[in-house]
Amino acid sequence: MPVRVGVVVFPGSNCDRDTLHALDLAGAEPVALWHESATLDGVAAVILPGGFAYGDYLRAGVIARFSPVMRAVAAFADDGGLVLGICNGFQVLAEAGLVPGALLRNRQLRFLGRDVHIAAERLDTPFTHALAAAGRPLRMPIAHGEGCYFADDSTLDALEADRQVLFRYVSAAGERAGEDDRDANPNGSLRAIAGVLNAGGNVAGLMPHPERASESILGSDAGAGIIRSLVDSAAHAAAGGRAVAVGAR
Amino acid sequence: MPALGIDPLHRRLGLTDDELRAIHERLGGREPNDLELAMFSVMWSEHCSYKSSKPLLRTLPTAGDGVVAGPGENAGVISLGDGLAVAFKIESHNHPSAVEPYQGAATGVGGILRDIFTMGARPIAVLDALRFGDPGDVHTRHLVDGVVRGVGGYGNCVGIPTVGGELVFDPSYQGNPLVNVMAIGLLDERRLTLAAAPGPGNLVVLFGSTTGRDGIGGASVLASATFTHDDPLKRPSVQVGDPFAEKLLIEASLELIDRGLVEGLQDLGAGGITCATSETADRAGTGIAVDLDAIPRREPDMEPFEVMISESQERMCAIVRPDRWEAVREVCERWGLPVAVIGRVTDDGDITVERDATELARVPAASLTSDAIVHERLGRAPEHRRNAPAPGVPLSPSDRLPERGMDPGAVLLVLVGSPNLASRRAVFEQYDSTVGADTVVGPGHGAAVLRIKGTTKAIVASTDGNQAVSAIDPYAGAAMSVAEATRNVSITGARPLGVTNCLNYGDPTRPEAFWQLSEGVRGLGDACRALGVPVTGGNVSLYNESPAGSIAPTPEIGVVGLLDDVNALVGPAFAADGDTIVLVGTATPGLSGSAYAALAGTAAEDGLPSLDLAREAAVQAFIREAIGRGLVASAQDVAGGGLAVALAECAMWGGRGAAVRVPTAMSPAVELFGESPSRIVVTVTPRFVPALVLLARQHGVPVETLGSVGGDRLVIQLVGSGATGASEERGSTVADELDVPMTALRHAWDNGLTRALGWED
Amino acid sequence: MTSYRFAVNVTPKPGILDPQGRAVEGSLDHLGIEGVRSVRVGRRVELTVEAADETAARVVVERLASELLANPLIESYAIEAIGAVT
Amino acid sequence: MTSYRFAVNVTPKPGILDPQGRAVEGSLDHLGIEGVRSVRVGRRVELTVEAADETAARVVVERLASELLANPLIESYAIEAIGAVT
Numbered sequence A: 001m002p003v004r005v006g007v008v009v010f011p012g013s014n015c016d017r018d019t020l021h022a023l024d025l026a027g028a029e030p031v032a033l034w035h036e037s038a039t040l041d042g043v044a045a046v047i048l049p050g051g052f053a054y055g056d057y058l059r060a061g062v063i064a065r066f067s068p069v070m071r072a073v074a075a076f077a078d079d080g081g082l083v084l085g086i087c088n089g090f091q092v093l094a095e096a097g098l099v100p101g102a103l104l105r106n107r108q109l110r111f112l113g114r115d116v117h118i119a120a121e122r123l124d125t126p127f128t129h130a131l132a133a134a135g136r137p138l139r140m141p142i143a144h145g146e147g148c149y150f151a152d153d154s155t156l157d158a159l160e161a162d163r164q165v166l167f168r169y170v171s172a173a174g175e176r177a178g179e180d181d182r183d184a185n186p187n188g189s190l191r192a193i194a195g196v197l198n199a200g201g202n203v204a205g206l207m208p209h210p211e212r213a214s215e216s217i218l219g220s221d222a223g224a225g226i227i228r229s230l231v232d233s234a235a236h237a238a239a240g241g242r243a244v245a246v247g248a249r
Numbered sequence B: 001m002p003a004l005g006i007d008p009l010h011r012r013l014g015l016t017d018d019e020l021r022a023i024h025e026r027l028g029g030r031e032p033n034d035l036e037l038a039m040f041s042v043m044w045s046e047h048c049s050y051k052s053s054k055p056l057l058r059t060l061p062t063a064g065d066g067v068v069a070g071p072g073e074n075a076g077v078i079s080l081g082d083g084l085a086v087a088f089k090i091e092s093h094n095h096p097s098a099v100e101p102y103q104g105a106a107t108g109v110g111g112i113l114r115d116i117f118t119m120g121a122r123p124i125a126v127l128d129a130l131r132f133g134d135p136g137d138v139h140t141r142h143l144v145d146g147v148v149r150g151v152g153g154y155g156n157c158v159g160i161p162t163v164g165g166e167l168v169f170d171p172s173y174q175g176n177p178l179v180n181v182m183a184i185g186l187l188d189e190r191r192l193t194l195a196a197a198p199g200p201g202n203l204v205v206l207f208g209s210t211t212g213r214d215g216i217g218g219a220s221v222l223a224s225a226t227f228t229h230d231d232p233l234k235r236p237s238v239q240v241g242d243p244f245a246e247k248l249l250i251e252a253s254l255e256l257i258d259r260g261l262v263e264g265l266q267d268l269g270a271g272g273i274t275c276a277t278s279e280t281a282d283r284a285g286t287g288i289a290v291d292l293d294a295i296p297r298r299e300p301d302m303e304p305f306e307v308m309i310s311e312s313q314e315r316m317c318a319i320v321r322p323d324r325w326e327a328v329r330e331v332c333e334r335w336g337l338p339v340a341v342i343g344r345v346t347d348d349g350d351i352t353v354e355r356d357a358t359e360l361a362r363v364p365a366a367s368l369t370s371d372a373i374v375h376e377r378l379g380r381a382p383e384h385r386r387n388a389p390a391p392g393v394p395l396s397p398s399d400r401l402p403e404r405g406m407d408p409g410a411v412l413l414v415l416v417g418s419p420n421l422a423s424r425r426a427v428f429e430q431y432d433s434t435v436g437a438d439t440v441v442g443p444g445h446g447a448a449v450l451r452i453k454g455t456t457k458a459i460v461a462s463t464d465g466n467q468a469v470s471a472i473d474p475y476a477g478a479a480m481s482v483a484e485a486t487r488n489v490s491i492t493g494a495r496p497l498g499v500t501n502c503l504n505y506g507d508p509t510r511p512e513a514f515w516q517l518s519e520g521v522r523g524l525g526d527a528c529r530a531l532g533v534p535v536t537g538g539n540v541s542l543y544n545e546s547p548a549g550s551i552a553p554t555p556e557i558g559v560v561g562l563l564d565d566v567n568a569l570v571g572p573a574f575a576a577d578g579d580t581i582v583l584v585g586t587a588t589p590g591l592s593g594s595a596y597a598a599l600a601g602t603a604a605e606d607g608l609p610s611l612d613l614a615r616e617a618a619v620q621a622f623i624r625e626a627i628g629r630g631l632v633a634s635a636q637d638v639a640g641g642g643l644a645v646a647l648a649e650c651a652m653w654g655g656r657g658a659a660v661r662v663p664t665a666m667s668p669a670v671e672l673f674g675e676s677p678s679r680i681v682v683t684v685t686p687r688f689v690p691a692l693v694l695l696a697r698q699h700g701v702p703v704e705t706l707g708s709v710g711g712d713r714l715v716i717q718l719v720g721s722g723a724t725g726a727s728e729e730r731g732s733t734v735a736d737e738l739d740v741p742m743t744a745l746r747h748a749w750d751n752g753l754t755r756a757l758g759w760e761d
Numbered sequence C, D: 001m002t003s004y005r006f007a008v009n010v011t012p013k014p015g016i017l018d019p020q021g022r023a024v025e026g027s028l029d030h031l032g033i034e035g036v037r038s039v040r041v042g043r044r045v046e047l048t049v050e051a052a053d054e055t056a057a058r059v060v061v062e063r064l065a066s067e068l069l070a071n072p073l074i075e076s077y078a079i080e081a082i083g084a085v086t
């Protein structure tokens, strides 16, 4: 029986359908979770999809944090539940303090919709274990105006030390991008960080869109491995296994 | 012109004395009161009434295979089989964008999206066709920046991918930019919903944003009077778009339709509540009684006329059976949308406006819409027809541009890097082109392709408008626009299903401008008939004039096609080294209206290349069949910049050079840079060449083998009679061989636009 | 030359729709906050001007505000001296 | 119950990237404006609160500002009473 994976639907979510579709392709039973709902309907993992949760005019992700479903998600995350935030979902997780850091406006102050390459820093996590290799460039789209990852230096150092940097922007050849490398790191993220883990290793956020790169007809299926990792980990968790990343403190 | 104070109200509202008389007739001889007059003024504006263009539009071919809804509805709808249908429509937001580029463009996107989901279709794509003046000009740069941010700011937030469009710079748009937006939606045919108000006793429900003073007079004044920048009287209170509200509106509307809760649905655009109520009532032969105080307001003490004609964005009007009102209310409230019963359907055929039991206005619904005034305008061709490109383009070679006689390689580099031909990446990178996870081909390389989940099918779409040729010959310009838009769809292997169009022209009361419009519509109709595609809808934008003059006539054509097997899709990029390059079709003389002419100026003897519609149809039928048979590796049509630029694009996009020899009967400039239509650059695996040639013969289409793909340079040799002597005789001294490194082409193409706009930093 | 610190407060004109303000109002329930209304969201730009005297400085800020910081069609602005003179 | 009108000024914390401020500085040349520096771009939110007294009102604004209007990681805020008491 396929594992149930939830996708939160805020009124302004616009990648919810894409994400449900990608989960379906990955063999999960996709479950839409309405933002007003205070429960998670017994799902084994939750994805916060891309979009503009409540319009996000003020600051991306800020209002969503106060929604009933986010209280449930926070509680779920607290006892080790798997949560993945994609794009706006990442912004919501950061605003809610479920992952470290903040997402500032892209350096050049323009919305950016284009392909980038990211590479996983580690494969021993519920979100990356099905990927072929660490450091291998994965091509997928970004589509955001506020994706510049920011945290103060001490926080960044701690993230590196604790191996909480999950994805970085890299060149097509796989070299880590610099902070001013417009081409490989277009939003100017500090230390080229494209995705992070929480301290427990069970909550992750990333700016690029793996769900839009999960079928070759769409130009890349490099994102499928991330979705599949989550689905497998959810199945494992549902079967009573603990889904926390090995090595994360 | 008399001072405003003493000018009678109807004139201040943009109505002529004749029109006032016509209103008297519609009201059985009675004087309209001010509220009624305001309602007429909006509904009889050019924008809402099509009073100048209606007689012309009637001549367009609208019947075709699978047409489910055509002109007259909010959007055209064509069946795709499997119970699916596609809805599509293009609309202009030129004047609002000239006033406030960000909000003008944003609300333009919002408006056309509403036309799509009003029909019961979920929007799946947006294409934006933009036209501006000199890219080096500070004000133009301000407009481009604002319009592009506005299109993205709205489309990205509602989550509809912007997958294509156009960006054209032409001096004639300096004072009057064009912002045309096309939207495409998918629907289950059984969900098709029409904008009618049947069933007296049914409730009229308004949902979405509250009503404020936005765009009061926008439709009647802004859209139907020449726009001059600093005339505060003609400046509307700017409409601000709220894409989040639109997102809620989409979801709520589609849920209402899905659950069969509405009898009819109409978006609110120009003319606001007046337009929505009169159009829906007229279509159903009913009337509507509006209860003014029931309309949720955003601002205190609004005048009745302000409420009735307000263009506040993100509002919808539903016709609902009383027993379903509670369910409708629940849906809207769940989506966080204000909703109210603002009136009821009546059987008297009138639109009435009531406030606590007193009747403020009573007007026959038909008199505001189907029976609105129609003007038979006078059209006259200009005395001497200009045989030159669009106004403002140099008639003789100008120093900052490549001159005739320049080395053709240098000319090619300038063309490839010119504002109209260089990569548009800097613009479309600001759009989300992949949300929805259906985008197979996004902006950048020809027509857009969107797969249809759960099928092997894909929608293919393109917009094209040829203002340069239209400025010289509006009939030819419109026909060529249709030819190019359909060709762009055909070369992917898809079958063009239908055409939507946005007619951007000047002041119809000027005989030359009206002649341009009528010639444009004639060319549009003839081309659509010859190519077998119905016109399913569109939009007319007139009075596109600034103190500097009129725009070049701009018939913007949107085409939607169907690809039965998305895996058979063919793209423009050279696919493999060693493939044979074949030119389908033959060049005809004439450089007028070409990008080359715009840069180098036109010589006296230049005319327009000719378009043979039968040949165009044959070429498109041939390429579709060749692709269907799997004979074609890549296909790109010859358009802006001519054969040389087409080859350069295929090469750059494929990351491979090419060496070709072009048999030349005419001037090298014509052979290399001429833009005569009905030509396609095709690449084929060598062993398929004979089959392709045979198929071409069967279709009566000439084909010529030019050379092969490979290397890191583009080499074009001209051979034959026109190659040497002929060119000098013709006054052209373009030399006969062109040899450019791909790196140089790439550099020119990549950076041309950002350099022109001063965006590079 | 002295330095003057100013703030330019840019707010949507009355009557102009303010989606940001509406979004904030819409979130008040979730926060369990009551009695808040008429929220308008604008920009605040703080800057330092070198000039001979405050009048000269204001002239500069005035120009910056009207030509760059505010869109006269939909926004109004107010200039505020926030001291920090050095 | 009385109505109090407040403004909440939200500005990027010192040291936080402020690309908008840099963009404004970058366009000063085009405008031929000189002597302007240290531009910071933030938000200004104006709102009306119904409360028994100003202290009670401030408590509400304080909460709104700290929980919603500003992100403590990157922004600081200041609350300003702008009268318009009715």
Ligand SMILES: Nc1ncnc2c1ncn2[C@@H]1O[C@H](COP(=O)(O)OP(=O)(O)O)[C@@H](O)[C@H]1O
Pocket (backbone or CB within 6 Å): B047, B048, B057, B060, B070, B071, B072, B073, B074, B075, B076, B089, B091, B115, B269, B501, B502, B503, B535, B536, B537, B538, B539, B540
């Ligand atoms: N150039 C045109 N060709 C064919 N149909 C047109 C054209 N211009 C407008 N129409 C049709 O007239 C109707 C009214 O146009 P419009 O006012 O733009 O629609 P809406 O009010 O939904 O925006 C629409 O159905 C539109 O398709």
Ligand SMILES: [Mg+2]
Pocket (backbone or CB within 6 Å): B074, B114, B115, B267, B269
């Ligand atoms: Mg409509």
